[in-house]
Amino acid sequence: MAKTFADFKYLTFDVVGTLIDFEGGIKDCLADIAKEAAVAIDGEGALKLYRTARYSADADLFPDDLVRVYLAIAPELGLPAEAKYGERLRDSAKGWKGFADSAEALARLAKRYRLIAMTNARRWAFEHFSRELGNPFYAAFTADDTGTEKPDPAFFEKVFAFVAAESNSKDDILHVAQSQYHDIGVSRKLGLTNCWIERRHAQKGYGGTIEPAEFTKPDFHFTSMAGLADAVEKAKAA
Structure with missing residues (x-):
């Protein structure tokens, strides 16, 4: 029954x-970084890249892993591939x-x-x-x-x-x-x-x-x- x-x-x-x-939080943070870099990104496209990178074999615990994920997806998004931006993405979780x-x-x-x-x-x-x-x-x-x-x-x-x-x-x-x-x-x-x-x-x-x-x-x-x-x-x- x-x-x-x-x-x-x-x-x-x-x-x-x-x-x-979390999707909104990630997209907002990436959009802010993109704006500073004078780059246009597609939010849903960024999530697709995120998903692939997040579930790789060398993934760390979440959201610490967002530093690694950012560095993996930044080149494909045309964003600066620097650790400080990955740390910014990780730390954005505090305000999601x-x-x-x-x-x-x-x-x-x-x-x-x-x-x-x-x-x-x-x-x-x-x-x-x-x-x-x-x-x-x-x-x-x-x-x-x-x-x-x-x-x-x-x-x-x-x-x-x-x-x-x-x-x-x-x-x-x-x-x-x-x-x-x-x-x-x-x-x-x-x-x-x-x-x-x-x-x-x-x-x-x-x-x-x-x-x-x-x-x-x-x-x-x-x-x-x-x-x-x-x-x-x-x-x-x-």
Whole structure:
């Protein structure tokens, strides 16, 4: 039998891309560098280059890896290939904004569930993201905490162990994310109920996120966090 919103105690969240607009942050920073260099760049084209560079074999943890990524893509964009600009791109993560509906929706959901962040970002960056979102999380797991990145099942196992220590299980979790590759596919394989937030529903392609080998149909599907929060409140009132 399909689960309802009343069946969950925890909502686990991908952060970068689901709650924080990292694509906008990267494009804005690159656009500023391009303006200073008197160069015109295409934002979506830059994201495609970013995606290829980000998921190379020698990738470092995010967003520290943005220094290396910048140096890899700068020549193709006609931008100055200097480390100081890569460091600027990395440090821009401190000011990345949440999607317009993220903080408000999280505040509403926190009234009903324990919210857990699951991010491939390092802890230093997550602290900035959490403040931007209003510090709504009951617990948080970063790449520094898990020693790995999603879609590695080991990342999820760390969260399962945390929930088990509270005498609960993965059956009590609804995993919420925008990335088919990092979250939706693997969460299905691990037996989690999932919710796809399709942030790029009005845009073509996968932007800065790697394309999955196959599409996974989610248990719940919304195009915004507000849509999820609305659905939860509607179900509660019914």
